[in-house]
Structures are given as structure tokens and as C-alpha cells.
Amino acid sequence: GRMPASVATILEEGFECINNEFNTLSGHVRMPIQQVIQCFTQHYVHSNSANEWNAYQQYFTANKAQELQRLPDGSDVAGTPSEKMSRCYKLFCKKYPDTYKQILATYKDTMVLVNADKTVAQHQQLF
Numbered sequence: 077g078r079m080p081a082s083v084a085t086i087l088e089e090g091f092e093c094i095n096n097e098f099n100t101l102s103g104h105v106r107m108p109i110q111q112v113i114q115c116f117t118q119h120y121v122h123s124n125s126a127n128e129w130n131a132y133q134q135y136f137t138a139n140k141a142q143e144l145q146r147l148p149d150g151s152d153v154a155g156t157p158s159e160k161m162s163r164c165y166k167l168f169c170k171k172y173p174d175t176y177k178q179i180l181a182t183y184k185d186t187m188v189l190v191n192a193d194k195t196v197a198q199h200q201q202l203f
Contacts, residue, residue, distance in 0.1 A: 098112055098113055098116075106192075107189075107192050108192075111188050111192060114188060115185055115188060118181045118184055118185060119181065119185075128176070128177060128180055129165065131180035131181070131183060131184050132161075132165045132168065132180055133161065134183070134184070134187065135180060135183050136161050136164060136165070143161075143164045143168070144160065144164065146163075146164045146167040146168065146171070147160065147163060147164060147167070
């Protein structure tokens with residue numbers, strides 16, 4: 077149903093306070109507010125498997141040789157690169173069943189911090 081105006085007003089005031097806190101924190105850590113929000117979201121918003129898969133793809137790319145060692149025959153296993161990555165992801169999750177989400181979130185946070193000082197042109201080159 078439709079949200080009462082009183083509730084909308086309370087939410088808007090709350091969102092403004094949250095935004096102010098993000099701005100303050102952004103200044104303290106000298107990071108753009110979007111990166112601060114991204115870090116917050118990764119830590120406090122329930123992630124879904126698509127986000128974890130995306131994070132693993134980045135992790136895999138950075139640690140390809142190590143991750144391919146998870147496969148029984150290393151990098152010689154038959155299959156397309158995406159099939160190999162998918163198998164590695166399943167084995168990664170199996171090896172770290174209680175912590176794989178945190179490992180991937182920490183990896184993403186680290187990459188955000190490592191890339192924080194890059195210029196827009198440098199970020200565009202990463203794509």
C-alpha cells in the first residue's frame with residue numbers, strides 16, 4: 077500500500093542523517109563517498125550469490141595460478157575458461173564453507189582501497 081506522509085518524512089530525515097555521516101566518514105578516510113558506501117554495503121548488506129560470484133571472478137583473475145590448483149589436474153582440466161572458473165569457485169566455497177563470503181568481501185574491500193588513489197583515466201583503463 078501507499079506509505080503515509082508521516083512515515084515518508086521520518087525516513088527522509090533519517091536518510092539525510094545517514095548521508096551526512098557518509099560524507100563525514102568520506103572526509104575522514106579521504107575516499108569518495110561512493111567508495112565508502114560500497115564498503116559499507118559489502119559489510120552490512122546481505123550479499124547474494126551473484127555478488128559473491130562477481131567477487132570471485134575478480135579474485136580468480138588476480139590469483140589464477142593458485143585457484144587453478146584447486147582443480148584435480150591443474151590448468152589442464154578440460155572445459156572452457158568460464159567452466160574452469162566455475163569449478164574453482166565451487167571448490168573454493170567447499171574449502172572455506174564458513175568464511176568464503178568474508179574472504180571475498182575482504183578481497184573486494186582491499187581492491188577498493190588499493191584503487192582509491194587512481195585517477196578516472198586509470199580506472200577506465202582497468203575496464
